[in-house]
Amino acid sequence: MSTSEPFDAVDVIRTKRDQGRLSDEQIDWVIDAYTRGAVADEQMSALAMAILLNGMERSEIARWTAAMIASGERMDFSSLSRPTVDKHSTGGVGDKITLPLAPLVAACGLAVPQLSGRGLGHTGGTLDKLESIPGWRAALSNEEMLAQLEDVGAVICQAGSGLAPADRKLYALRDVTGTVEAIPLIASSIMSKKIAEGTSALVLDVKVGSGAFMKDLDRARELAQTMVALGTDAGVRTTALLTDMSTPLGLTAGNALEVRESVEVLAGGGPADVVELTVALAREMLDAARHPGTAGIDPADLLADGRAMDVWKRMIRAQGGDPDATLPTAAHTETVRAEADGVLTELDALAVGVAAWRLGAGRARKEDVVQAGAGVELHAKPGATVRTGDVLMTLHTDTPDRFARAKDALAGAVRIDPVAASARTSTMVFERIAAD
Numbered sequence: 001m002s003t004s005e006p007f008d009a010v011d012v013i014r015t016k017r018d019q020g021r022l023s024d025e026q027i028d029w030v031i032d033a034y035t036r037g038a039v040a041d042e043q044m045s046a047l048a049m050a051i052l053l054n055g056m057e058r059s060e061i062a063r064w065t066a067a068m069i070a071s072g073e074r075m076d077f078s079s080l081s082r083p084t085v086d087k088h089s090t091g092g093v094g095d096k097i098t099l100p101l102a103p104l105v106a107a108c109g110l111a112v113p114q115l116s117g118r119g120l121g122h123t124g125g126t127l128d129k130l131e132s133i134p135g136w137r138a139a140l141s142n143e144e145m146l147a148q149l150e151d152v153g154a155v156i157c158q159a160g161s162g163l164a165p166a167d168r169k170l171y172a173l174r175d176v177t178g179t180v181e182a183i184p185l186i187a188s189s190i191m192s193k194k195i196a197e198g199t200s201a202l203v204l205d206v207k208v209g210s211g212a213f214m215k216d217l218d219r220a221r222e223l224a225q226t227m228v229a230l231g232t233d234a235g236v237r238t239t240a241l242l243t244d245m246s247t248p249l250g251l252t253a254g255n256a257l258e259v260r261e262s263v264e265v266l267a268g269g270g271p272a273d274v275v276e277l278t279v280a281l282a283r284e285m286l287d288a289a290r291h292p293g294t295a296g297i298d299p300a301d302l303l304a305d306g307r308a309m310d311v312w313k314r315m316i317r318a319q320g321g322d323p324d325a326t327l328p329t330a331a332h333t334e335t336v337r338a339e340a341d342g343v344l345t346e347l348d349a350l351a352v353g354v355a356a357w358r359l360g361a362g363r364a365r366k367e368d369v370v371q372a373g374a375g376v377e378l379h380a381k382p383g384a385t386v387r388t389g390d391v392l393m394t395l396h397t398d399t400p401d402r403f404a405r406a407k408d409a410l411a412g413a414v415r416i417d418p419v420a421a422s423a424r425t426s427t428m429v430f431e432r433i434a435a436d
């Protein structure tokens with residue numbers, strides 16, 4: 001340790017290792033010192049593991065989040081003529097909801113700044129999906145973003161590197177040290193970026209199930225409650241929906257495949273679960289924004305009558321894309337067929353996500369290039385009656401040597417029962433979490 005540092009990283013680690021509470025000063029220092037390189041990666045890894053094992057009090061998480069926000073810039077949307085509202089999903093398979101949702105909520109009269117990411121592992125990234133549209137660009141300056149928000153009402157773009165740089169460094173470290181799953185660290189990571197972004201209202205879509213970070217409802221509820229409290233305390237009106245991620249959302253997982261499905265939803269069609277969740281989140285966003293101008297508006301109407309589609313086209317054009325261009329398709333396809341007669345009762349989200357990833361839709365390392373046309377197309381969802389030999393999925397890739405490993409990932413993913421007794425009948429939304 002340099003003699004000019006006010007704390008010793010080892011003392012901070014010992015405090016948490018021994019189940020103590022970190023002081024505000026310790027937290028401010030350790031985040032700042034880690035960002036500037038005065039706390040080493042191995043020390044921060046040990047601290048992250050101690051946090052994963054021993055947890056943090058609410059007030060510690062709030063201070064940790066504030067310290068991460070203070071590591072970078074804060075954006076300011078106060079000059080806009082309409083209020084801002086954002087949505088964040090904790091990530092899942094086939095989760096293309098941002099694509100129809102942002103233009104839909106903008107069509108209702110709000111400004112939607114969606115700072116999005118790229119996919120890593122089995123969950124897809126919104127930017128990767130949109131980059132399958134010819135000409136579309138993800139990187140915008142803050143000025144371009146503000147101008148588009150004022151003019152079109154919706155922007156989906158890459159988060160600038162100035163936002164919560166401490167999180168960028170810490171997230172990369174957690175990824176390789178088995179510490180991603182700590183609720184205090186997930187909550188502070190997500191909320192530091194959302195609060196720094198400066199939105200006035202936020203709706204969280206916390207996914208539950210095999211394809212999500214949170215596999216069970218209790219942990220998802222705890223994560224949602226922690227994030228809602230952080231947002232509310234920071235002056236951002238925040239609510240959360242706990243939603244189903246046991247099976248993929250919609251009928252596609254893969255970049256261009258998901259854009260195509262999103263456009264179907266914007267055209268008033270598309271799979272029922274995608275429409276249901278898009279409308280549920282849009283209603284929550286209108287509610288959270290509390291803007292008198294949106295009173296009495298039902299987002300379902302704007303999806304059905306094409307007004308959301310008009311905003312989508314303007315949003316894509318504003319970022320250099322051609323919304324009418326033909327989307328890329330993969331060079332090769334193979335099918336997966338039903339092996340029994342009966343009712344499809346399970347179609348595992350994680351297995352489909354891993355298969356899409358192995359087909360080339362996702363990346364294993366940050367620098368990997370994704371295939372625009374790769375992915376999995378589903379022809380049946382849980383609840384459907386199928387017959388032996390029916391096509392259940394079409395696998396798409398440019399590199400056919402990937403088919404075998406994708407099929408390995410799908411082994412055991414499908415369950416067909418003779419009767420419909422256990423067929424899934426639930427709706428997408430399990431629970432709503434608001435501030436206490």
Ligand code: URA
Pocket residue numbers: 090171180185186187189190
């Ligand atoms: N997404 C984030 O931004 N951070 C996490 O820790 C997990 C998901």
